[in-house]
Amino acid sequence: MGRFDGKVALVTGGARGQGRSHAVRLAAEGADVAVVDVVRQFDSVQYAMSTPEDLAETEKLVREHGRQFLGIVGDVRDVEQVDAAVAQVEEQFGGIDLVCANAGILPSTGPHAQRLEAWHDTVATNLSGVFYTLRAVTPGMVERDRGGAIVITGSTSTFRGVAYKVEMLNPGHMAYGAAKAGVLALMRNYAMALGKYGIRVNTVIPAGVDTPMISNEFFTKDLQADAPPGWMANVMERGPVQPGDISDAVLFLLSEQAKYVTGTALPVDMGTLLI
Numbered sequence: 001m002g003r004f005d006g007k008v009a010l011v012t013g014g015a016r017g018q019g020r021s022h023a024v025r026l027a028a029e030g031a032d033v034a035v036v037d038v039v040r041q042f043d044s045v046q047y048a049m050s051t052p053e054d055l056a057e058t059e060k061l062v063r064e065h066g067r068q069f070l071g072i073v074g075d076v077r078d079v080e081q082v083d084a085a086v087a088q089v090e091e092q093f094g095g096i097d098l099v100c101a102n103a104g105i106l107p108s109t110g111p112h113a114q115r116l117e118a119w120h121d122t123v124a125t126n127l128s129g130v131f132y133t134l135r136a137v138t139p140g141m142v143e144r145d146r147g148g149a150i151v152i153t154g155s156t157s158t159f160r161g162v163a164y165k166v167e168m169l170n171p172g173h174m175a176y177g178a179a180k181a182g183v184l185a186l187m188r189n190y191a192m193a194l195g196k197y198g199i200r201v202n203t204v205i206p207a208g209v210d211t212p213m214i215s216n217e218f219f220t221k222d223l224q225a226d227a228p229p230g231w232m233a234n235v236m237e238r239g240p241v242q243p244g245d246i247s248d249a250v251l252f253l254l255s256e257q258a259k260y261v262t263g264t265a266l267p268v269d270m271g272t273l274l275i
């Protein structure tokens, strides 16, 4: 018996990285899974974003657990695409119980990060995209009256600045921290209003995670190479963590084991926020 037998999960940004890990682990514990992912490159993002082949790999891994999978190519920046995707999942799977609002970009390096387009893409994905997702799933979850759980992916940038040089005050990087701080307000309001329906809303706060978002040549060269000692340090002197380490926390927050946990931000950061 899995912790999520009979449940339906929606994961945004699940073509690869943390979202794929959450999707596959939810399937391993019994959930049918829908993934919404844009699977294409944005001009503002310097590192390679995910591809349709990545989404197909997530599908393969979910189906290996014998669960149903629905992959939707969609952009969380676009409210109509989000509404249509949620309607499609509800139609096909009969409703949504679990949500990972995980899709995100970090356009903090390269010439494109210096343009205002990087600000708009990042706020649109990392903040508006989370709002559009929560807004779209709420009526169906309330109406079905089966409770449910939502986990938003924040970041240590939710709580602290990371810009150690003027070049890092670029639109992409500033929007990342601003958007990740903003999702806390969404979480608190949704958690307050939905608690009486048995719907819990939490945020997971990862430190650096080994995905293409930071495990790329641009991040290493532009941000890590001349960083002062202690930048991104943590008290455990380890890292980056693996996507599965974040899934451990996300699945806890989505599970019955967290049945009285709502409106909280759970760091999985090796103590980064202590420093």
Ligand SMILES: NC(=O)c1ccc[n+]([C@@H]2O[C@H](COP(=O)([O-])OP(=O)(O)OC[C@H]3O[C@@H](n4cnc5c(N)ncnc54)[C@H](O)[C@@H]3O)[C@@H](O)[C@H]2O)c1
Pocket: 012, 013, 014, 015, 016, 017, 018, 019, 036, 037, 038, 039, 040, 049, 050, 074, 075, 076, 077, 102, 103, 104, 105, 106, 125, 129, 153, 154, 155, 156, 205, 206, 207, 208, 209, 210, 211, 212, 213, 214
């Ligand atoms: N990697 C890290 O160090 C780190 C640390 C803290 C928080 N995060 C956050 O974790 C989440 C997952 O990131 P990841 O590390 O797996 O990176 P990733 O780049 O591997 O995965 C992000 C996924 O989101 C998708 N996506 C991006 N914009 C989208 C949009 N507008 N609509 C739909 N899908 C979109 C991408 O196509 C990709 O598949 C993000 O919210 C990110 O900000 C990452």
